[in-house]
Amino acid sequence: MSEKENMAMDPYVEWAHSFGRKSVAMILIYMFVMPAIICTVYDCWPTMTAFLSVALPMCALFWPIAASEVVSYSPILGSSVYISFVTGNVLNMKLPCAINAQELTHQEPNTPGGDAVALLANCTSSITTVLVIILGMLIMVPLQPFLQSDAVRTATTYMLPALFGPLTLSSLKENKNGKYWIKNKLVIGIIPLILAIIIFLNWDMASLYQGFLVLGAIGLCILIARILYNKGIVQVVTGPEGRPYVEGESAPAAAAPAEEKK
Numbered sequence: 119m120s121e122k123e124n125m126a127m128d129p130y131v132e133w134a135h136s137f138g139r140k141s142v143a144m145i146l147i148y149m150f151v152m153p154a155i156i157c158t159v160y161d162c163w164p165t166m167t168a169f170l171s172v173a174l175p176m177c178a179l180f181w182p183i184a185a186s187e188v189v190s191y192s193p194i195l196g197s198s199v200y201i202s203f204v205t206g207n208v209l210n211m212k213l214p215c216a217i218n219a220q221e222l223t224h225q226e227p228n229t230p231g232g233d234a235v236a237l238l239a240n241c242t243s244s245i246t247t248v249l250v251i252i253l254g255m256l257i258m259v260p261l262q263p264f265l266q267s268d269a270v271r272t273a274t275t276y277m278l279p280a281l282f283g284p285l286t287l288s289s290l291k292e293n294k295n296g297k298y299w300i301k302n303k304l305v306i307g308i309i310p311l312i313l314a315i316i317i318f319l320n321w322d323m324a325s326l327y328q329g330f331l332v333l334g335a336i337g338l339c340i341l342i343a344r345i346l347y348n349k350g351i352v353q354v355v356t357g358p359e360g361r362p363y364v365e366g367e368s369a370p371a372a373a374a375p376a377e378e379k380k
Contacts, residue, residue, distance in 0.1 A: 182329025
């Protein structure tokens with residue numbers, strides 16, 4: 119039985135996805151029902167014109183981003199994708215938690231073990247996030263003078279570079295992709311990176327269409343990777359010095375970590 123069949127038939131994976139879909143459906147109903155109840159009780163329903171003027175631009179911006187995140191992150195997050203997207207902070211928190219947990223436990227993405235580890239990591243991350251938010255609500259007023267100080271305002275401007283910098287470096291430091299190693303992996307991203315820089319430097323509205331641009335970049339990366347793979351420039355191997363992986367063969371075992379070899 120192939121690994122893909124094992125993944126599809128695993129009882130835990132089936133239960134996790136079933137429970138996740140039902141939970142998301144309940145949460146979506148709750149998200150719509152609660153505002154409706156509040157607007158009905160306090161008689162503060164917005165006009166359709168006001169609603170659409172705010173909702174349509176937001177949907178145009180975030181729906182493509184959400185679609186690109188689902189396509190990009192689901193193979194790694196597995197069944198934890200449901201709680202990850204409901205609680206948010208996927209790229210800067212949930213995805214790094216899942217990847218780090220899988221690496222520490224030597225579990226591969228898109229396997230029952232990697233799926234379970236990612237779910238545990240992101241459940242813990244979500245609980246921690248809720249606790250931090252509750253703590254912030256309790257101490258926000260006493261800390262308000264400090265939070266509004268010039269030093270804190272300056273520090274907050276560097277939060278995104280501080281988050282995305284380590285994420286970028288972690289993807290650049292090695293060519294590992296699951297149990298395989300990708301030789302010349304970074305070559306795939308050169309053209310999309312150059313195009314992204316040109317677009318954002320020359321098009322002021324690019325940030326409003328970043329979701330569509332991300333979807334386009336994903337398709338472009340897949341196309342470039344396929345072309346470079348067919349030409350032998352990008353190779354999939356079993357380890358840093360392993361032989362190329364041939365489609366149709368059974369998946370080779372991952373290279374053991376240096377600590378285990380010792």
